[in-house]
Amino acid sequence: MNEEKEVEEQSKPxxxxxxxxxxSDALLAQDEARGTIVVVVRKDQAYAVLEYLKTDPELAYTxxxxxxxxxxxxxxxxxxxFDYARFMVVYQLYSYQGQGRVRVKxxxxxxxxxxxxxxxxxxxxxxxERETYDMFGINFDxxxxxxxxxxxxxxxxxxxxxxYPLRGRGERERFNFDKQNV
Amino acid sequence: MGLDFVGQGAGQTDGNIITxxxxxxxxxxxxxxxxxxxxxxxxxxxxMMATLASKFDLSRFGSEAIRFSPRQSDxxxxxxxxxIKMMPVLKRIYxxxxxxxxxxxxxxxxxxxxxxxxxxLIQGVDQFIPVDVYIPGCPPRPEDLIDAVLQVQQKxxxxxxxxxxxxxxx
Ligand code: SF4
Numbered sequence: 001m002n003e004e005k006e007v008e009e010q011s012k013p014x015x016x017x018x019x020x021x022x023x024s025d026a027l028l029a030q031d032e033a034r035g036t037i038v039v040v041v042r043k044d045q046a047y048a049v050l051e052y053l054k055t056d057p058e059l060a061y062t063x064x065x066x067x068x069x070x071x072x073x074x075x076x077x078x079x080x081x082f083d084y085a086r087f088m089v090v091y092q093l094y095s096y097q098g099q100g101r102v103r104v105k106x107x108x109x110x111x112x113x114x115x116x117x118x119x120x121x122x123x124x125x126x127x128x129e130r131e132t133y134d135m136f137g138i139n140f141d142x143x144x145x146x147x148x149x150x151x152x153x154x155x156x157x158x159x160x161x162x163x164y165p166l167r168g169r170g171e172r173e174r175f176n177f178d179k180q181n182v
Numbered sequence: 183m184g185l186d187f188v189g190q191g192a193g194q195t196d197g198n199i200i201t202x203x204x205x206x207x208x209x210x211x212x213x214x215x216x217x218x219x220x221x222x223x224x225x226x227x228x229x230m231m232a233t234l235a236s237k238f239d240l241s242r243f244g245s246e247a248i249r250f251s252p253r254q255s256d257x258x259x260x261x262x263x264x265x266i267k268m269m270p271v272l273k274r275i276y277x278x279x280x281x282x283x284x285x286x287x288x289x290x291x292x293x294x295x296x297x298x299x300x301x302x303l304i305q306g307v308d309q310f311i312p313v314d315v316y317i318p319g320c321p322p323r324p325e326d327l328i329d330a331v332l333q334v335q336q337k338x339x340x341x342x343x344x345x346x347x348x349x350x351x352x
Contacts, residue, residue, distance in 0.1 A: 152266060166299075168302070
């Protein structure tokens with residue numbers, strides 16, 4: 001059992017091998033978290049990397065499981081590691097070709113919150129990116145319909161940001177029926 | 183003929199004529215056929231479904247005719263969390279119900295926000311619609327919901343107006 005494990009650990013996952021050959025300049029870091037391969041990718045090349053992961057016949061990460069983001073503003077260690085980029089946009093992919101899962105993380109700076117939408121690669125990204133926009137305020141360039149999806153249309157702010165107060169900024173008290181189009 | 187359920191004013195003459203008041207007869211009818219409009223948005227709704235199903239069987243108390251159209255119902259059961267986005271929908275549904283109408287606020291979330299003291303959750307639907315009976319619990323047991331329906335029935339028998347009346351005729 002132990003020997004088998006060692007052998008597994010020694011052989012590099014195909015996805016990392018391939019990314020190192022074809023997109024080495026895009027890779028900022030690689031890691032493993034609970035059995036999932038994690039790669040951190042530069043923002044300007046994120047779309048190219050995701051497209052490669054999806055279209056390469058051997059990798060074929062055809063299933064986009066999730067798109068979300070993390071606000072690292074209170075995680076000093078993470079901030080320092082990636083040039084003080086406040087947000088990390090996270091793509092979770094799955095391959096039915098036996099490559100399993102891979103997580104692609106893209107650091108996004110607060111002063112430029114735009115990132116290329118992947119709706120062209122996976123249609124399912126549509127609502128996922130809307131949610132990420134709604135909750136974190138990340139702007140997905142090229143998204144066909146970037147509106148809020150969970151919060152009411154007239155809501156101000158992005159509630160999953162760490163500086164957003166848990167009890168809100170008086171939305172519950174200022175609640176107004178007239179503004180809503182029911 | 184045990185017709186004294188019609189109320190204290192009821193009397194009998196020669197076993198064939200019953201005297202009572204219109205209000206009492208109407209209230210007796212209302213009380214025994216409350217048609218609930220379920221507004222289930224979270225886990226409490228599961229308990230509401232259990233209450234309506236065969237084991238607890240709300241139809242024993244005449245309230246099994248669940249309507250998913252507010253225009254056909256007179257009892258609104260709010261069971262679950264209501265967000266600031268959902269509240270206008272709930273208000274609209276309440277407004278669409280014909281008078282007289284009663285409201286049960288089922289569970290901690292509907293009554294006071296429960297454990298969800300967050301930016302998006304209404305801290306008690308009674309801030310926006312009049313509630314007749316509150317049910318504590320997270321979730322309340324089906325017996326609690328049955329008890330609430332019985333309390334609404336008592337309220338109707340007693341001739342008290344629904345909580346919403348003050349608001350409607352303001
Ligand atoms: S009161 Fe408890 S059971 Fe009911 S909706 Fe809230 S969390 Fe769910």
